[in-house]
Amino acid sequence: MATEPEPFAQTLLARAHPPAVAKALYTERVVKRPLYIRATSPITSARATRRQTQNARKAKARARSALKPRPLSAAQKRALGLLEIPKAQQKYELYEGLHKLWAGYMVEILGLGGDGGKPFVTPASAGQQLASADMHGAIVEVVRSRCPSRVGLKGIVVRDTKFTFEIITAKNAVKAIPKEHTMFRYEVPVPKKEREEQKRPLVFEVLGEQFQTRGADRANRKFRIHYQPDL
Template sequence: MASRETDAVKEYLTDLVVPHKRCNVNIIPDHITMLHGTKNKQQISRKRRAHKQNTLTRKQYAELGLNTLPRKQLKYEQILPLHKLWRGYIKEHLGLREGEQVPQLHEKRYDEFSRQLVKMDLHGAKLRVLQSKCETLIGLNGICVMDTKNVLKLLGADDQLRTVPKSECVFGMQLGNMEFTIFGQHLNMRPAERSVKKIKSCVEPFM
């Protein structure tokens, strides 16, 4: 069946060429399958092999140390430009204008605002631990320099890098005259996954 379809397409394409040049027509069968919108097994396996060769596995990623940060080389002053960049990003992400207030619970746009707040990228955000099951974590603050599935890594003003578990904590974040409370359990996924996930209302912003 597929062969008859391929021959029919070849004949159709050949007829489109002026007669004296039809002898030079060379139609590749793989290209015809692309026109049909389907790929044969050989094309699919070739694509999979190329994809596997160009990407690292999670194990290789960890072995190369790409999911770790140097604990002593990072300086708080060097990270401040990242925080400044993040402030511009979050204003655009939340659609905030100069002097605008956080929407109240009874306002229509409250739910959408809270969802966007949870979906934001935290790299560069200044965060503070408001509550935690582990008392030693309460009060820790710093700029987020790494956001993984289960933890946030905060660089404090004392140049100390601290790892804070998301699910165990409630975080505070300030932006201008606005302050937000974010429950860590709702951040418990990778940033790329969180940005596209459908999230229920789970943020309590307050002044």
């Protein structure tokens, strides 16, 4: 009867240890060696780790955004009356200070102030600044319109929307004037220097139909001079 060959590991141990010691080491260290097995031991790769990190970051961002209050819609603003000027604040003298601030703002963007101010203004040099300027506080007057009843209306701009100018007149009345098919005129006072007579203000006219942009959007928009068929 053929005997089974001795295991290779036991043969190696027998070369370094006596036969009894080699057999004992083989039995305890190899045959009876415990094998630990985990129920869940996934092999995570670098891509899986990045995906888990990104998902955790997105979950935290969604949790933070859920705590932030959402902005009111246009319908909610109208229902709360946030877009209306209270009757007690519909007074022309309350907005005269706003007009003075606007006049200083226009002098600054046109470069008319100081000793190095421009002697004159041309469409090529200041057309872009005039087209993108904020009109809140300007005193505008309707000089041309398809609706004859609007011609001659004049007041301080209290709200510049996409399609209308809301002005308050000297009679403390708030008027909403559509920009479409309407020509507006406004003046920019020129500051005088010492020992110099007061100069005439600069007069500009704006075609409202080509001005149908919100003030915030108009600041970053580029305008080009081109032919207007309505003129």
